[in-house]
Amino acid sequence: MSSSYEIAVDAFLNQFRQIRTTTLNRIWMAFMAYSMCIIAEAFRTRGYTVTPMNHKNGFRFKCFPRGNPNLYSYFLVKKDQDLYEIRLSVDAKNLRWNSLRLNLDVVVINQNSINSDNLVDSDQDLVSFVECKNLRGFPELVATFEGMIYELQRSRLYSNSTNNFRIPACLLLSQLGRSILYMDRRFQQRNMSMRIFDLLQPGNPNTQTFIQTWF
C-alpha cells in the first residue's frame, strides 16, 4: 500500500503530465502582468489613485513588443499634479540623443505621451521603467539593464541621480542570483536611480518589500 507522501507525489505527477509546453510558455508571460500589478500597487501605497483603463472586455495585458499600445489595458495613476500611465511593452527612444529604440517591459509615462509612431520620448516623458525576468539573476543581465538605461536616460547612472529621477528604473527577477544583492547595494550606496529586486513571487515577503521601498 502506498504511503501518504507517495499518494501526494502521484497526484502531483498526474497533474504535471497534463501541463503542455505551449501552455507553460504562454502562462509564463503572467510574470510581466504580475509585475505591472505590483507596480500599480506601489503607487497606490503612496497615495496615488489607480484606475484600470481600456478593460471593457476583460483586462488585456500587452505581452508582446509590437502593436498599438492604445488597444490594450493599462493603469492610470494620479496624485496632485502627477498623472501617469503604467503600461506593458512600450517602445521608448531618447529623441534628443537619437538613441536606440528599445521595447520596455513596463513603463511609467506621462499621460497621453505615446506618439503616432507608438513611441515614447524617454528624454521627456518616461518617468520610470522596469524590466521583468522570470529567471535567476546573473551579472550579464544587470549589465544589459545598465546598457538600456545608458541608451534611454543615462544620467540615471550618475551618482546622486535620484535627485533628478525620483522613481528608479528597476530590474525585477523571480529568483535570486549570487551577485545581484551586491550590485543593488552598490547602486544604492551611490544613490543611483536604478534598483534590483528579486524573489518577486506570490506569497514571498519580497513582493511587499518592493511595493514599500521601490521609491
Added chain:
Amino acid sequence: MSQVDFKKTCLKLTKQLSRAFIERIERRLGQNFDEALEEKPRELLISVLQDIQLYYVGPFEYVLDMSEYLKERYDISQFLLSLSKNYDYPVSERIEEASRIVGTFYEMVRSLGFQELFMMGSRGKWWKDEF
C-alpha cells in the same frame, strides 16, 4: 508520517523531467546527478522541487494571484495575456487548472515535510499587506 524515501521520490519525479532540467540542477549542486542521489538525496530532492516550483508551478501561481488581485481590487474577473496582435490567451479560463497544479504541488511538499522551505505556497496577499 511514514519515512520518506528521498532517493526513490527523486527518481520518480526526475523521470518526468528533461535532461536540460537535470543538468541545471547538476550545475547548481556542482555534482553529477547520480553521485548526488547516493550522497545527499534529501538535498537533491529539495533542489528538484525548487526547480519544479520555479519553472512549472510558479507561472500558475502568478495566474492565481493576478486573478484574485484584479477581482478583489478592481472587480475585474476577466483577464487576457495578449501574445501577438491577433492572439489573446484567456488566462481566466485556466484558473481551475492552475489551482489543481498549485494545490497538488504544495500538498506533495507538505507530505514530504518540506513546507517551511517553500514560502511561495503561503499565499499572503500583497495588496492587503498580509505578511
